[in-house]
Amino acid sequence: MPIFEKSSESSVTRAIISQFAKDMDGFAETDVIIIGGGPSGLMAAHDLSKKGVKVLIVERNNYLGGGFWIGGFLMNTLTIRAPAQKVLDELDIAYKQYEKGLYITPGPLACSKLIAAACEAGTSILNMASFDDLVLREKNRVAGAVINWSPVATLPRQISCVDPVALESKIVIDATGHDASVVKKLEERGLIKIPGFGAMWIEKSEDAVVEHSGFAHPGLIVIGMAVSTTFGLPRMGPTFGSMLLSGRRGAEVAYDFLKKKGH
């Protein structure tokens, strides 16, 4: 007696294609596209999805989570500063207090639970897909993202004749980390001028990242480390608490906008 039920290769192929085609059909028009599936992007996706907003995360890697799997020196203990441990409480992620106001949690646990929380809230994920360009509408309002499969970018231009596809959305969120790929695309087009990293060393800059999370351009919200690049704030190390709270702030701004517009 075989362990698994019998199925043909063609059925397996059809199952994959039909579901993926259905998913892609839905992705073509969403409320919010989040470029980058690191901690800030996942957090924003979780919060928006919980409120019934249709969210798609576009992640260039096979895996989600970005740098949230590991802490400093490739050690997989994450540090979270108060009050961001409240997010861990909400997501039922175990942690312990290291000292007053500073908490530690295993990276694999926190990251996998954050991914699960976003997915369970209803976020759609398109991984191995890279941001290529923006969809722009009247007055250069950002209205979607042009994407392509990530492996295409590794091929020489001359033989990578794979045209991208465009997905429409009411809001795009740049959660691409220090690269700020989406914002930089606007800069390439001469629509925004970003200062890059602040060169002055400041010990405490997490607040600024959270506080500056929000619209950087009509239709485009910036969160996470991309905020540092966009606004020229001092470059920070892995401060995961601010990534979570920045994602949450971005979600609040996006939700308020959608609500005001009657979406």
Added chain:
Amino acid sequence: MTSSRKRVIETPLRYIDLYSPEYPENIELYPVKEYLESYFPTVRVAVKPPILKRIKEKDLDRTAEAIVRCRVKDPIKEEQSFEPMFAETEFEKRAATGKARLGGVVYDGRKFEELLVSILSKEFPLERAGLLFTQRLLTTFSRDDLRHHLRTVVCGFPCLISIPGVVEAPAKPREFYLLRQQLEARGAGELELEQLKSSFSARYVDHDDPRLGEVLKGLALQAIVFHLTLKPFCDKVKCRLFNAHWQEDLISSQIANKSLCREHRALLEGLRESPAITW
């Protein structure tokens, strides 16, 4: 009657206004008020609400954009050239009304002072010294090494006192930076950096440090001495008017010692009953 050396101007100092920071964050200005009153018993010292909160709704956009233009984005350029971004202006509108936390952003202290003067110049006749406590990081541009430096006090009319500047402006001990560089080079995380900071905690003042209040008293005194004499600082590290560039000197002058040198004690004794601006 003016002396041959100075006294180009002589105006009595009657009022000192201490403007509260954008949000309190454990900062209490009443001890600063009492401290200044102990030196100037005839002057009326008042604690006032944050000055930017008084900006009218119709002026908020313009003022917020002007505040963005005070930002220092490139510390090696005296004049910054950039167009304020929409989100920066929105942030400054929230910050001006106390709805956003400040931090990480650096502002040119001179430009910020000019902005305040342009908004509120009538508030500051010379008989009234204005001290603005702020949660903003402030710089001034140094002609010595042609770059912006963070400051604790930006002397002017009004004087600006940066609360986070107390932590960020004076340098921590040299060993701290060397050890931190080593940790960062091998990719240390926040936890190890926090442990390093903890091991140096007695040698610098940190954010939310209970000693901050004591430091603010000395900085306020420096600001008032500037208002009266245009010479706010002393070169003696044991004097409260010492302009500390190192945290250990700040702790020595403001917390461990807390007193004035003989010359400045005599100066303030002389000004005690009838402080006057004598430039």
